[in-house]
Amino acid sequence: MRPLGHAGKGPHMTFKPAQWPRKLRSQEWFGGASKDSIYHRGWMKNQGFPHDLFDGRPVIGILNTWSELTPCNAHLRDLAERVKRGVYEAGGFPVEVPVFSASESAFRPTAMMFRNIAAMSVEEQIRGQPMDGVVLLGGCDKTTPSLLMGAASCDLPAIVVSGGPMLNGYFRGERVGSGTHLWRFSEAVKAGNMTTDEFVEAEASMSRSPGSCNTMGTASTMASMAEALGMALSGNAAIPAVDSRRRVMAHNSGRRIVQMVKDDLKPSDVMTKQAFENAIRTNAAIGGSTNAVIHLLAIAGRVGVDLTLDDWDRCGRDVPTIVNLMPSGEYLMEEFFYAGGLPVVIKRLGEAGLLHKDAITVSGGPMWDEVKDVENQNPDVILPAEKALAKSGGVVVVKGNLAPGGAVLKPSAATPALMQHRGRAVVFEDIDHYKARIADDDLDIDETCVMVLKNCGPKGYPGMAEVGNMGLPPKVLKKGITDMVRISDARMSGTAYGTVVLHTSPEAAAGGPLAVVRDGDMIELDVANRRLHLDISDEEMAARLAEWTPIHIEAESGYLWLHQAHVQGADTGADLDFLKGCRGAPVGKDSH
Ligand code: FES
Numbered sequence: 301m302r303p304l305g306h307a308g309k310g311p312h313m314t315f316k317p318a319q320w321p322r323k324l325r326s327q328e329w330f331g332g333a334s335k336d337s338i339y340h341r342g343w344m345k346n347q348g349f350p351h352d353l354f355d356g357r358p359v360i361g362i363l364n365t366w367s368e369l370t371p372c373n374a375h376l377r378d379l380a381e382r383v384k385r386g387v388y389e390a391g392g393f394p395v396e397v398p399v400f401s402a403s404e405s406a407f408r409p410t411a412m413m414f415r416n417i418a419a420m421s422v423e424e425q426i427r428g429q430p431m432d433g434v435v436l437l438g439g440c441d442k443t444t445p446s447l448l449m450g451a452a453s454c455d456l457p458a459i460v461v462s463g464g465p466m467l468n469g470y471f472r473g474e475r476v477g478s479g480t481h482l483w484r485f486s487e488a489v490k491a492g493n494m495t496t497d498e499f500v501e502a503e504a505s506m507s508r509s510p511g512s513c514n515t516m517g518t519a520s521t522m523a524s525m526a527e528a529l530g531m532a533l534s535g536n537a538a539i540p541a542v543d544s545r546r547r548v549m550a551h552n553s554g555r556r557i558v559q560m561v562k563d564d565l566k567p568s569d570v571m572t573k574q575a576f577e578n579a580i581r582t583n584a585a586i587g588g589s590t591n592a593v594i595h596l597l598a599i600a601g602r603v604g605v606d607l608t609l610d611d612w613d614r615c616g617r618d619v620p621t622i623v624n625l626m627p628s629g630e631y632l633m634e635e636f637f638y639a640g641g642l643p644v645v646i647k648r649l650g651e652a653g654l655l656h657k658d659a660i661t662v663s664g665g666p667m668w669d670e671v672k673d674v675e676n677q678n679p680d681v682i683l684p685a686e687k688a689l690a691k692s693g694g695v696v697v698v699k700g701n702l703a704p705g706g707a708v709l710k711p712s713a714a715t716p717a718l719m720q721h722r723g724r725a726v727v728f729e730d731i732d733h734y735k736a737r738i739a740d741d742d743l744d745i746d747e748t749c750v751m752v753l754k755n756c757g758p759k760g761y762p763g764m765a766e767v768g769n770m771g772l773p774p775k776v777l778k779k780g781i782t783d784m785v786r787i788s789d790a791r792m793s794g795t796a797y798g799t800v801v802l803h804t805s806p807e808a809a810a811g812g813p814l815a816v817v818r819d820g821d822m823i824e825l826d827v828a829n830r831r832l833h834l835d836i837s838d839e840e841m842a843a844r845l846a847e848w849t850p851i852h853i854e855a856e857s858g859y860l861w862l863h864q865a866h867v868q869g870a871d872t873g874a875d876l877d878f879l880k881g882c883r884g885a886p887v888g889k890d891s892h
Contacts, residue, residue, distance in 0.1 A: 315660050317563035326359035328887040329430035336890045358392040358561035361431035363399045363422055365443040370403035372440035375510035375541055376463050379550040383435050386554020399425055402442035413763025413863055415442040416876045422450025427885045433561035439463030439512040444522035445595035452567045452602035454885040457560040459662045460532040461553045462523040464541035465633035466511035471502045477626035478506055478513035479795025491777040511541030514632045516625040518794035521588035527642050528582035530570045530661030534670035538641035540634050571603045574656035577615050581654050584619035584694035585645050587628035587712040589794025590802055593695055598873030601880045609697045609706040609871050616694015621712040622683045627797040628712040629689055631681050639678035647671040698832040702813050705805030705871040707832055713797035715783040719827035723750040727819050730755040731767055738773050745773050747781045750823045754814055757789035757807025758867040758874040760852045769796040785825055789814055803870035809852045816844035
């Protein structure tokens with residue numbers, strides 16, 4: 301069995317490496333003895349770099365989303381040092397470069413509003429500077445997709461190194477998952493089953509080590525997506541942040557990127573349609589976050605792969621969820637790593653005929669070679685198919701007159717009995733309306749109703765906040781009810797759960813049908829038949845849409861204006877319209 305984080309075994313027959321040696325892009329800055337090259341090179345020497353580092357060897361940008369306000373990535377400078385060791389060892393020249401870090405836990409109104417500007421920061425840092433290949437250092441939810449989107453638009457050789465998850469949390473003897481227990485404890489407080497003091501006491505137990513969320517939330521999902529796409533070395537996703545093997549992974553990735561530059565193995569060679577289909581099936585098998593839908597659509601849009609919501613539904617069908625991790629299951633990322641991590645899951649997909657085995661990874665070889673020899677070390681964590689958490693665990697795409705562009709639901713996090721449901725709508729016009737009404741004992745709502753939240757999509761919130769799993773009314777919670785059907789144009793945290801229909805497209809703020817749902821309307825959700833229906837006539841729908849006027853305020857300046865004016869719908873990845881596509885990395889003009 302190959303050790304985790306090996307540095308690859310060289311080119312595969314289906315990928316034809318470029319000739320080496322050849323002149324690299326960075327030589328346009330550092331090569332020769334012109335005034336310009338001395339300016340570029342000489343100034344770099346103030347850091348003590350010897351002259352021979354500028355001799356035409358691969359210059360590797362280590363794009364670092366480190367920030368003390370992105371706590372999940374606060375340890376990445378240490379990993380960058382490990383990457384540098386590997387790059388030097390392989391004959392490259394590493395340079396660490398900070399890029400925009402969109403912190404999930406700190407950014408307002410929501411980190412998602414900044415994913416696209418972060419991707420723009422990555423793209424322009426690469427394109428405008430002397431780099432031949434890049435190592436993408438991310439971890440927290442939006443950092444991984446923003447790095448992949450920016451790198452895809454430049455298409456220089458790139459490899460992902462994740463920061464890794466936090467160690468398990470424990471509170472009073474019980475496993476505590478990042479995010480998942482935040483929702484659980486919060487609802488327990490509302491239901492009167494936990495005191496506020498206990499809630500505060502639990503806080504520190506959730507985050508007891510460096511790293512990203514330890515559940516199969518969006519951070520772990522996106523690390524898994526990077527690995528399943530083939531953009532990270534095998535085993536990258538699950539190694540805990542503080543495990544010494546995380547440093548080995550970084551070191552080996554540093555070695556590997558140098559060879560990738562020599563071979564000219566680019567994101568467009570790795571992130572093919574087949575790679576995306578592998579990732580979608582992997583997401584179903586791990587019970588991954590619904591946020592992966594939006595991020596993969598956006599990444600595909602950058603690399604020029606035609607990926608749609610229908611691909612999500614088609615590929616995810618009949619893939620069982622076999623990873624028993626919160627929020628769908630009971631364990632955490634630390635145990636997933638000990639069980640063998642993502643390579644075991646990918647091998648299982650391959651054995652079931654659900655993997656494009658030949659898809660090339662950053663190793664230079666086919667995906668199957670990376671996983672075929674691994675073994676499951678814990679069948680309670682990576683379950684046999686007959687014990688799957690959900691037989692069909694793929695993200696479901698429902699459509700109908702309420703969501704002509706589609707909406708998504710995560711079956712492994714939903715209540716089976718609610719997946720076919722007809723109920724009376726209780727409508728919240730926006731998140732403030734929800735907050736103002738939800739605890740009102742006079743609110744006409746019970747557990748058979750369908751909660752509808754509007755104006756929380758990419759334009760409306762703005763940024764598409766993770767509020768789709770809106771908490772249940774306290775008076776319903778007090779009856780011991782833990783789930784209701786909820787529908788919105790928002791997202792949901794990957795650590796959350798419930799029968800929650802998300803990303804309803806077009807969003808309310810763009811005049812989608814969600815905007816005209818009224819209190820008392822009847823709504824039908826039929827997951828088996830992929831249907832989401834507002835029970836009004838076509839004429840009534842047309843009349844309501846004709847009367848509709850937006851309630852959200854358009855910004856007049858700044859990034860907020862740019863975002864609202866150009867963001868696309870969730871059904872195509874919520875990227876900015878002018879950022880779609882691969883623009884390459886031309887060296888441009890020198891201005892000196
Ligand atoms: Fe950063 Fe969860 S808040 S990974």
